Amino acid sequence: MQLEGPNGAGKTSLLRILAGFSEPMQGQVRFMQKCIRRDYENYALQVLFIGHKTGVNTQLNALENCQFWLDTHGLKTDLNIYDVLSNLGLVGLEDVPVRQLSAGQQRRVALARLWLNDAKLWFLDEPFTAVDKKGVALLQQRFAQHLAQQGAILLTSHQDLTAHFSHLSKLQLEYRI
Structure with missing residues (x-):
């Protein structure tokens, strides 16, 4: 599912609540009929969250990260x-400290997690940020693989997904005054 809305509409906040990083003001988040707070350790094993920021250590190289x-x-x-x-197009750069890589290369280091885990539920906040067209196509290919393996993805993006994903649901967030 693609989560859309203008800047400040609450997309990232919603992802953080669903991932269990923030508490909802009302109600509860449930997964497999259980409140995630009651069994968070097991829930966390099923979740991969990649935020808008890369979440990589810039002092380490790609391999170390x-x-x-x-x-x-x-x-x-x-x-x-x-x-x-x-x-991910990082061959030859695996030993370079991340701080010396371009923004797109740093993002690819962060996105390597999509290949390194087996979590079923992915929360991705602007995964295409600073990624070139070839990288976007590679990510969308990985998304298709994950979905084919019965995984689920909730992502935010200001970009339209390719026609391959046109059947996916979109949730529109709007400002409420």
């Missing part, structure tokens, strides 16, 4: 991290 993310989340992967970075 991916390994650090896996380690801090207690995740193991059968994938070779070098192969993931290569797929």
Whole structure:
């Protein structure tokens, strides 16, 4: 599902509430008929959140960032991290500190998480920010793979998705005064 709305409408706030990072003012978020607050550890295992900011350590290189993310989340992967970075167009840059990479390359380091985890529910806040056309096509291909594997995606974007995703639902947020 694509979440749309003007800047300040609450898209990021909604994603943060659904991911369990913020509390709703009323009601509760439920997943599999359970309030996420009552079983947050299990819920968190099913969720991948990538925010508008990259969430990478700029002092580390791409390889170290991916390994650090896996380690801090207690995740193991059968994938070779070098192969993931290569797929993202970062081959030859895996040892360069992230602070020296372009904004688009930094974003690709953050988006490597989409290949390194098996969470079923993805919350993605502006995943196409600073990503070129080839990168957008690669991301949309990964989205299609995730959906085909019975995953779910809720994303915000100011860009229209390609025709391949035209069947996806859109939720429009508007200002309320």
